Amino acid sequence: MYLIAGLGNPDKKYSCTRHNIGFDAIDMIAREINCDVKKLKFKSLLGEGKIAGEKVILAKPQTYMNNSGEAIRDISAFYKIEPKNIIIFHDDISLPTGRIRLRPKGSDGGHNGLKSIIYQLVSDEFLRVKIGVGAPENKNYDLADYVLGKFTKDDLKKIVPVLKECFKISECIIKDGMANAMNKYNGKEF
Template structure:
């Protein structure tokens, strides 16, 4: 059993914002794997799926980004999962727009959702898939940028990046961190 957690903020106000990349990826994984109907559980929205014969729960915490850990902790305890069975998908300001980076563990790197999950789990040793949203333009406040919607120019990049991240998530369930890192951390536009 795997737990896939897409981070974001609930409500219409935050739909399709840069900070909700994790929700967008979780929705795409649910569609691609024909997941069950969504239900309210663990202070979030939850659906279940079978991915390559492995059972997977897909969770979108509705506790707001900075309090994501309490939702994740409840799901981890309910399913009795180990840290390596968890994959957290989130946005990352420090990665170029559209770039993916999967890691088996690491610090929060300034991402408040990850920071709260680390606090609730008492460990940094769980896989996370970061989707780059790039740095804010000159003169923009970070909060305004991450809570802003994608510009027309960005929409194509993020449509492709979130679809690729959904496929990376499915690969994580089927093949684990190592193989998925080698396939998806590389720039898809780079020559082979």
């Protein structure tokens, strides 16, 4: 069994923002496997389905980004899902808009959602799918304002194809393993 979670913030005002790209990824995966992610449980919206013959729990934590780990901890404990079977989709400002990078483990890289997950799981060995949202051109621009801002039309042209690929990325990780998925997808533009 796998837990596939997307990071974001629950209020409508955060919809379609850079920081909520993880929620958007889960919505696209759910659409592909005909799954509703609406059941409120474990501080998350949850749905269940199958990818590559494996049962998956799709989750959108409702704890706000900085406390995402509370939801991931509760879900993984209840379903007895090991960190190596947890896939987290999240935004990454260090990647150009529309690029992705997969990682099998590692530090939080300054991302508060990942920091919370590492703290709550007492492990950094969960799988990450980083979706590039770019960085502000003006280095003096407030980073929080940037990630909580909406995508431009030009950004959306690069982001939508990535979101459409999220199911295939998940399927590749589950079916072929993280190393093969990294070889196939790291740095790829869609």
